[in-house]
Amino acid sequence: MTLESPPDDVTLYRQMLRIRRFEEKVLASFSSGIFYGTTHTYIGQEADAVGVLACHEEGDIVVSNHRCHGHFLAYGGSMHALAAELMGRATGVTGGRGGSQHVQWKDFYANGILGGTVPLAVGMALAEKSLNTGRVVFAFMGDGTLGEGVVYESLNMASLWSLPVLFVLENNRYAQTTPIQLHLAGEISDRFQAFAIPVAEAETVDVIEVFKLAQEAVVKVRTGEGPQALVLHTYRYGPHSKGDDTRDPEEVLKYRKRDPLQLQANRIDPDLCKRVEVEVETEVDEAFQRAQNDPLADPASLTLPLDPTP
Template identity: 55%
Template sequence: MDNISVYRSLYQIRLFEETVLDNFARGVFSGTTHTYIGQEANAVGVLCQLEESDIVFSNHRCHGHFLAYGGDMRALFAELMGKATGLCAGRGGSQHLHWKNFYSNGVQGGIVPVATGMAFAEKLLNNSNVVITFLGDGTLGEGIIYEAFNMASLWHVPILYVVENNHIAQTTPVEMTLAGNIRGRFNAFGITATELDTSDVLEIMPVAKSITADIRSQQKPQALILNTCRFSPHSKGDDTRSAEFLAEIKSTRDPIMIHGKRLPEEARHKMEQEVTQEVEAAYHKAVNDPFPSLEAFEE
């Protein structure tokens, strides 16, 4: 993937999420949302090197993963609006997506054994597919993930556990919820864990690529711990961090800014305008899409 395509992917996620937050108060979207602003380099860096038949299982903060996977913006907007044209016809909403080999669910730890079972099935079926599943630092508090790590290691399951450590679970800092360290949790099960502390997509890409290739060839699980920064609130307007802290991370850890500097200004602007038009077009289509009929209940 060339630099400009990578930037396009980062920028698309940023703009999509900003559109969601900007319009939430207007009542266009229903329910809730968890945006990915600040963490874009993780999704793009990890997912841009997947094979088409690989599988992704994401969590509540799934929009960025879905778009980096190649998902359609209008179908995602529509799902967030509860429209019939949404990915799941409005049944799932923001946290419950499925398209091709992309899945997400809104209960944190419980996703992990399901993703592990998918990878186990791919192995049993002699497919060479890899499963990538995303966890947050908050999810490390739910015990079922350790059952899954144990079985994944025991049964040589081809899965990559990506821990996006944004250092805050909703409003609680990771220091208050995590004893020991993250890498040691994987090592205890004999799972190799690689750790990065960066918001530069170009640092994540080669590492993710090499780990995924190893998982595919060795048929063993691995973990990738990505220390990252979430700029947006957990959901909407529920950020308890100080303005100074947010300004600091936004000025030093912005994946768009970091990667954008590598592009010629003119080409970058042109591409940003294109993406802006695409996001607006997708949004307006979704706004005008119909709501689902009540036929779903007639059985």
């Protein structure tokens, strides 16, 4: 299996910009009351989702967490369906039932239970291996997820059974409001290496660098070398959720200056960048407007098929 070139610069820029503008609109609209439930935005981390998921193939599985919008859009999910999902509309990704954290479409699964996603990803990788499908599971998680014991049971099984899974650990340096130096002893990479899972690590906002690292790792997973881990040191520009931000504004500013979008824009003709910008803003506006006019989910559709009542 050979390594391939990354998607072209404009495609990568457009994908990151779609996430950025969508998420900015989500944050700006939240207090107007148009959404049901909560939200966690991905602003600042766009290079991770876009770089990593540029390596996914049809049929591969993506397991995401509470901060899933960027992963979903980079996977190829519909912006309108995501906006509608947040608004509880029948046209949403899961018919308006799941909200921001429980997005499921095709082979994409997101779940708000920290760490609970990791055994699910490993179980799916076991199924794919047993069925000899050649599919890879991409399992995204955050630094705070490393406090969950089930993660380590899952890493052990993934390694022992040589399962086709790529663990993507996005270290945005905070778990909710707790900085990593107050919640994590030792090194992140050691946690994977303790289970003989090879790790590639980068402190970068360069989508092409992320793509190259991810691709090398995915090729190994796909060719049967067993699980691999990618540790991506990043930063979220927005609050953990809507407004809960206790970080030092100086620190936020420092990281805002190394912007994955700006870095990618510098590789593109400015006029072309402007055109992409206008197209993406139109797409976001139309997605939100359409979603707001869609019918709300019918509460009757929430009945589980296994409802025990006669």
